Amino acid sequence: MLLGKKRKLGREIKEMTAGEKLVLTEKIEDKDILLYLGLTDDANPLFIQHDYASQTPFKKPIVPSVMLTGMITSAISKYLPGPGSHIVSQDIDFPKPVYHYATVQLLLEVVQVNHDDHTVTITVVGTNEKDEVVITGKLKVCPPYRLGGMNGNVLDNF
Structure with missing residues (x-):
C-alpha cells in the first residue's frame, strides 16, 4: 500500500x-495509453484511431504530449531530486511526434542550483529509437525540504 509505506526523501x-x-x-505500451485515456476521458482520434490518424500528416496514432510530460515529472519525483520535490514551472516542446510502441530516452541535467529561492533548473532532452529529438524542455524544481525536529511518527503516512 503506497500511503502506508515510509518513503525516503530525495536529495536536498x-x-x-x-x-x-x-x-x-x-517504452510506451498500449496499456499506458489506455490508462491515460481512461483517466482523462480523452477520446482524441489522433491518439487512438488508426484510420483517422493515417489520413493526417502524422500517418499513425501518436502519444499524447501530457503522457510524455508525465514521464518527465515522474523522473523528477522518483530520482532527480527525488521524493518530496515539487515542479514550480516547466517549458516543454515536442518537436516531433512520438508514436505508439516507441522507446523514449530522457536525459535530464541539472543546469543551475539556486540556493536563494531553493530551486534547481533541470533541462530535459528526449530522443526516440532513431535518435531524433522528440522532447526538449526546462523545469524549475523545488527540491525536498528537510523537516527539523522530527520524532519517529511524523512520516508514518509518507
Whole structure:
C-alpha cells in the first residue's frame, strides 16, 4: 500500500550540483495509453484511431504530449531530486511526434542550483529509437525540504 509505506526523501538542495545527469529509457505500451485515456476521458482520434490518424500528416496514432510530460515529472519525483520535490514551472516542446510502441530516452541535467529561492533548473532532452529529438524542455524544481525536529511518527503516512 503506497500511503502506508515510509518513503525516503530525495536529495536536498545543498547536495545538488550543476552538471548532474540522469538517463532513463521508457517504452510506451498500449496499456499506458489506455490508462491515460481512461483517466482523462480523452477520446482524441489522433491518439487512438488508426484510420483517422493515417489520413493526417502524422500517418499513425501518436502519444499524447501530457503522457510524455508525465514521464518527465515522474523522473523528477522518483530520482532527480527525488521524493518530496515539487515542479514550480516547466517549458516543454515536442518537436516531433512520438508514436505508439516507441522507446523514449530522457536525459535530464541539472543546469543551475539556486540556493536563494531553493530551486534547481533541470533541462530535459528526449530522443526516440532513431535518435531524433522528440522532447526538449526546462523545469524549475523545488527540491525536498528537510523537516527539523522530527520524532519517529511524523512520516508514518509518507
